[in-house]
Amino acid sequence: MATASSDIKINIPEDPKKEPLIADSSTQAPPKGPNPVVAAITGLLGLLIKLPFWILLFSLDFVGTIITFGWVNALIYQISKGKVRAVPVNDEVSHRWNIKAAKEGLATTPFEGIHTIYALAKRSFETYPEVRCMGTREFLGQHNAKQKHFGETIWRTYAEVGVLANKFGAGLRGVGLVPAAKTTTLKQLETPCSLAIFENTCSEWQIAAQGAFTQSMIVTTIYATLGIDAVIDAVQECKIRAMLCNKTNVKLLMSRIKEMPTLKFIIYTNDMVAPGDNTAIPADANGVKIISFKDFCDTADTAKFPPTPPEAETCAVIMYTSGSTGKPKGVVVTHANLLATSAGAIDALGVRMGKEVYLGYLPLAHILELMAEFGMIGFGCTICYADPKTLTATGAYPIGALEQYAPTIMAGVPKIWDVIKKGVQAKFAAAPPIAQFLVNTAFAAKTFAISVGLDTPFFNLLVFRKLKKAVGGNLRIALSGGGPLNTEVQIFVRTAFGCPLFQGYGLTETCAGLSVQDPSDLRCGIAGVPISACEVKLESCPDITDKNKNPYLISDRVDTAGNKVYGRGEVLVRGNNITKGYYMMEEKTKEEWEEDGFFHTGDIGQFMSDGSIRIVDRKKNLVKLKGGEYIAIENMEMCYGNSSFVDAIGGGICCYGDADMDRPVALMQLNEPVTMAWAKKNGISGDFNAVKDSTALYKAVLADLIKEGLSGGLSNLEKLKGVCFLTDPWTPENGCLTAANKLQRREVISVHEAEFLAVKQKGIFN
Structure with a gap:
C-alpha cells in the first residue's frame, strides 16, 4: 500500500540539538569528503550566521505560546505524566492486566440493547x-x-x-x-x-x-x-x-x-x-x-x-x-x-x-x-x-483523496505512514536553502515543545499549516496498526501534522483490537493498554533470549534498557472480542486457544510501569544464526528501512539469516531519486543503472544502513554483512507482498534467487 512519491530523508532525533532535521542523502558515507579543517570552519561560520535567526524565530514562538496560554497545557501534561494507565485484575503474581474502566466487567457493546x-x-x-x-x-x-x-x-x-x-x-x-x-x-x-x-x-x-x-x-x-x-x-x-x-x-x-x-x-x-x-x-x-x-x-x-x-x-x-x-x-x-x-x-x-x-x-x-x-x-x-495509490496528487488528478476529503480520522499500516512521511520530505528537500533552514528550525522547536506538553503557535502558522495540507488539513486522529511503527515515522507524523499518531495492536483473531496507545502518551514503541473488551497476561519464554542473552520471564522487573517492567513473555489475551477459532481447523485452534479462553498471539511483550504493553519480539520471526544466537528479522527491517536509500514504495527491504550464516544480509529496493542525487553530489557519472552498480554507491548505502541499525539499537549480530540492490517493485500482484502489504520473504527470495545466493555467499551482488 503506497502512494508514489520521491523518498528524501528527514532525520528527526529525539534530542533536536543533535543534528539537522533535513539531511542531504549525499552526505551519508561518501567515498571522499572535503578537508576536515575547512569543513569545520565553514560549519562554524554557518552556525554563527544562522544564530540570530534562530533566536528571533524561537522568541516569536515563545511569545505566541505565552499569549495563547499554551503553558497551561504544559502544566497539565507534566502533572499527568507517569499516570497509571492500567491496573492488575487480581494481583501481581497472576500477571493479568486490563484498563481501569473494565475492572467491573469486560465491555460487550457501545450501546445498551445493541448486540449485533x-x-x-x-x-x-x-x-x-x-x-x-x-x-x-x-x-x-x-x-x-x-x-x-x-x-x-x-x-x-x-x-x-x-x-x-x-x-x-x-x-x-x-x-x-x-x-x-x-x-x-x-x-x-x-x-x-x-x-x-x-x-x-x-x-x-x-x-x-x-x-x-x-x-x-x-x-x-x-x-x-x-x-x-x-x-x-x-x-x-x-x-x-x-x-x-x-x-x-x-x-x-x-x-x-x-x-x-x-x-x-x-x-x-x-x-x-x-x-x-x-x-x-x-x-x-x-x-x-x-x-x-x-x-x-x-x-x-x-x-x-x-x-x-x-x-x-x-x-x-x-x-x-x-x-x-x-x-x-x-x-x-x-x-x-x-x-x-x-x-x-x-x-x-x-x-x-x-x-x-x-x-x-x-x-x-x-x-x-x-x-x-x-x-x-x-x-x-x-x-x-479511496485506494492507497490515489491518496495524493502523485497518483490522482486533479487532486488526491486526502486533499479531496480532508479526513478527521485515518488508519494506516506502518508502510503508509512511512510513504507519506517520505513524500513530504521530498518536497522540502527540493526547496531553497532558506526554506530548508526554516523547516529544520520548526521541526526542532516543535519536537522539543511536544515532548514537554507545549505547542508552537508561530511555527504552526509559518510552516506546519502548509504541512497539514498533505493529509487534508483536518486530521485529528491518526492510528497505525498491522505491524510495529518506526520511531522516526511516529515522531515525524506527530510533529508535521499536528495530531497524535498512536499505535493500535491486535490480530485478526482479536478482531483487530487488543490494545490502543493513549493519545496523550508520547512514548514511541508503545502498543498501549488493553481495550475494555479484553484482558492480557504474559507467559514466560525461557528458550528465547533478548540481546543481553536473558530469557523473557514473567518474573522480570527490568528490560534490556533498564526500564521498570512487570514481567516479560508471550502476550496472551482473552475477552469478548476474541474470536472462536479457525474454520475447519479444530486442531490448529486447540494449539492457539487455551481451554480457559486465552489466545496465544505469538508476540513477546512486556508490561511497562504504567501498565502499557510494549512488543519487543516475535516468537516465529526469530532466526538462529550459525553461532546459536537469535536475531529479530522484522525489527531489523523496521530499523534499516529508515535509510533514505530504501524505496518504501517499491517494497522496502528484506533481511535474511539462517543457521549457516554468521551475519545476516538483505535485499532492498533502491530509491532512484535519492541515488541520483547522491551521485551528482559525489561526482559519480552515468545513468541510474551505472550508478547502481558502482562500488562507491554500494559502500555508501551499506554504511548508511549500518548507521540506521546502530541508531535503532540493533545488536552487532544484526549488522548486515551485505546488501543487494533491486529495482523491480514488490507488490501483492507478484506475490512478494501479502494483500495487507506485509513482506513475503520466501517469495522475495524465490523471485530473486540469483541475487540472493550471490549476496548470501559474497556479501555483494553487482
Missing part, C-alpha cells in the same frame, strides 16, 4: 438518516500513466445506505441463500448461508456486508489481490452460492467455474471502472447467473424477504488471512466479537458521534479496515472511499 453489527448499523440508519454515510469519487479513467482521473464525489446518506442494505439482503434470499445457524461452529457450513466478497475496498463492499447481516448471513472475505486458487479454496470450503466481485474479475471467475460447483450467482460492481469501459461480461453458463450490483438491488423483493436479524453468537464473518505463512486460515468471527471491539475502540479513541470523516482505503478483507468501518457506521460518521 446489524443492530448497530440499523441504529445509525434511523438516528442519522440525512447524514452522509459514504462518498466515492467518480472514476473517469487514466489521466496519464501514473495518475487516475476523478470527477465529482457521489454521496449516499445513511437512509439511502440502509435501504440498499435491506435490498441486497433480500436479493440474497431471493437467489437461494439462507440465514446461518444462531450459534457458531468451526465445522464446515452445511447450508448456503455465506456471501463471498472478492473485491477491493469500496462502498458496495460494505453495503453488501451489511445486506448479508440483515438476513443473518455470513460474509466470507477474500483479498482482491489473492490469486484465483485462493478464491476457489474459499468457495469450496464455505459452499459459496453467491459472490460479489469487480466487473474486471468476472471473466477470470468464469474461466474456473467448473471447480466451484456451488457458485451460482456472480454480482459485479463497477468500482474503478471508467465510463465507456468495454470489458465484456461473459454470458451465463454452467448454471451461473451474472448480474450487476445495481440490477441485483433493484430487482430484490424486500416485502417477501424482510430482515431476519442475527443473534449475538451468530457467525458474522469468516475472514481468510492474507497468507504470509502458508495457506490462508479462515478466522471465525461472531457479531458479539465485533460489537465488543467497537465498544473498546470508542472508549480508547474518543470518536465524536456523527461528526468524524474517515478515509477508507485499506483492504476491507483486512480486520483493521473492517473494524474501523463498522465502527464509523455504528457511530454515525462519514466514510470516504
Whole structure:
C-alpha cells in the first residue's frame, strides 16, 4: 500500500540539538569528503550566521505560546505524566492486566440493547438518516500513466445506505441463500448461508456486508489481490452460492467455474471502472447467473424477504488471512466479537458521534479496515472511499483523496505512514536553502515543545499549516496498526501534522483490537493498554533470549534498557472480542486457544510501569544464526528501512539469516531519486543503472544502513554483512507482498534467487 512519491530523508532525533532535521542523502558515507579543517570552519561560520535567526524565530514562538496560554497545557501534561494507565485484575503474581474502566466487567457493546453489527448499523440508519454515510469519487479513467482521473464525489446518506442494505439482503434470499445457524461452529457450513466478497475496498463492499447481516448471513472475505486458487479454496470450503466481485474479475471467475460447483450467482460492481469501459461480461453458463450490483438491488423483493436479524453468537464473518505463512486460515468471527471491539475502540479513541470523516482505503478483507468501518457506521460518521495509490496528487488528478476529503480520522499500516512521511520530505528537500533552514528550525522547536506538553503557535502558522495540507488539513486522529511503527515515522507524523499518531495492536483473531496507545502518551514503541473488551497476561519464554542473552520471564522487573517492567513473555489475551477459532481447523485452534479462553498471539511483550504493553519480539520471526544466537528479522527491517536509500514504495527491504550464516544480509529496493542525487553530489557519472552498480554507491548505502541499525539499537549480530540492490517493485500482484502489504520473504527470495545466493555467499551482488 503506497502512494508514489520521491523518498528524501528527514532525520528527526529525539534530542533536536543533535543534528539537522533535513539531511542531504549525499552526505551519508561518501567515498571522499572535503578537508576536515575547512569543513569545520565553514560549519562554524554557518552556525554563527544562522544564530540570530534562530533566536528571533524561537522568541516569536515563545511569545505566541505565552499569549495563547499554551503553558497551561504544559502544566497539565507534566502533572499527568507517569499516570497509571492500567491496573492488575487480581494481583501481581497472576500477571493479568486490563484498563481501569473494565475492572467491573469486560465491555460487550457501545450501546445498551445493541448486540449485533446489524443492530448497530440499523441504529445509525434511523438516528442519522440525512447524514452522509459514504462518498466515492467518480472514476473517469487514466489521466496519464501514473495518475487516475476523478470527477465529482457521489454521496449516499445513511437512509439511502440502509435501504440498499435491506435490498441486497433480500436479493440474497431471493437467489437461494439462507440465514446461518444462531450459534457458531468451526465445522464446515452445511447450508448456503455465506456471501463471498472478492473485491477491493469500496462502498458496495460494505453495503453488501451489511445486506448479508440483515438476513443473518455470513460474509466470507477474500483479498482482491489473492490469486484465483485462493478464491476457489474459499468457495469450496464455505459452499459459496453467491459472490460479489469487480466487473474486471468476472471473466477470470468464469474461466474456473467448473471447480466451484456451488457458485451460482456472480454480482459485479463497477468500482474503478471508467465510463465507456468495454470489458465484456461473459454470458451465463454452467448454471451461473451474472448480474450487476445495481440490477441485483433493484430487482430484490424486500416485502417477501424482510430482515431476519442475527443473534449475538451468530457467525458474522469468516475472514481468510492474507497468507504470509502458508495457506490462508479462515478466522471465525461472531457479531458479539465485533460489537465488543467497537465498544473498546470508542472508549480508547474518543470518536465524536456523527461528526468524524474517515478515509477508507485499506483492504476491507483486512480486520483493521473492517473494524474501523463498522465502527464509523455504528457511530454515525462519514466514510470516504479511496485506494492507497490515489491518496495524493502523485497518483490522482486533479487532486488526491486526502486533499479531496480532508479526513478527521485515518488508519494506516506502518508502510503508509512511512510513504507519506517520505513524500513530504521530498518536497522540502527540493526547496531553497532558506526554506530548508526554516523547516529544520520548526521541526526542532516543535519536537522539543511536544515532548514537554507545549505547542508552537508561530511555527504552526509559518510552516506546519502548509504541512497539514498533505493529509487534508483536518486530521485529528491518526492510528497505525498491522505491524510495529518506526520511531522516526511516529515522531515525524506527530510533529508535521499536528495530531497524535498512536499505535493500535491486535490480530485478526482479536478482531483487530487488543490494545490502543493513549493519545496523550508520547512514548514511541508503545502498543498501549488493553481495550475494555479484553484482558492480557504474559507467559514466560525461557528458550528465547533478548540481546543481553536473558530469557523473557514473567518474573522480570527490568528490560534490556533498564526500564521498570512487570514481567516479560508471550502476550496472551482473552475477552469478548476474541474470536472462536479457525474454520475447519479444530486442531490448529486447540494449539492457539487455551481451554480457559486465552489466545496465544505469538508476540513477546512486556508490561511497562504504567501498565502499557510494549512488543519487543516475535516468537516465529526469530532466526538462529550459525553461532546459536537469535536475531529479530522484522525489527531489523523496521530499523534499516529508515535509510533514505530504501524505496518504501517499491517494497522496502528484506533481511535474511539462517543457521549457516554468521551475519545476516538483505535485499532492498533502491530509491532512484535519492541515488541520483547522491551521485551528482559525489561526482559519480552515468545513468541510474551505472550508478547502481558502482562500488562507491554500494559502500555508501551499506554504511548508511549500518548507521540506521546502530541508531535503532540493533545488536552487532544484526549488522548486515551485505546488501543487494533491486529495482523491480514488490507488490501483492507478484506475490512478494501479502494483500495487507506485509513482506513475503520466501517469495522475495524465490523471485530473486540469483541475487540472493550471490549476496548470501559474497556479501555483494553487482
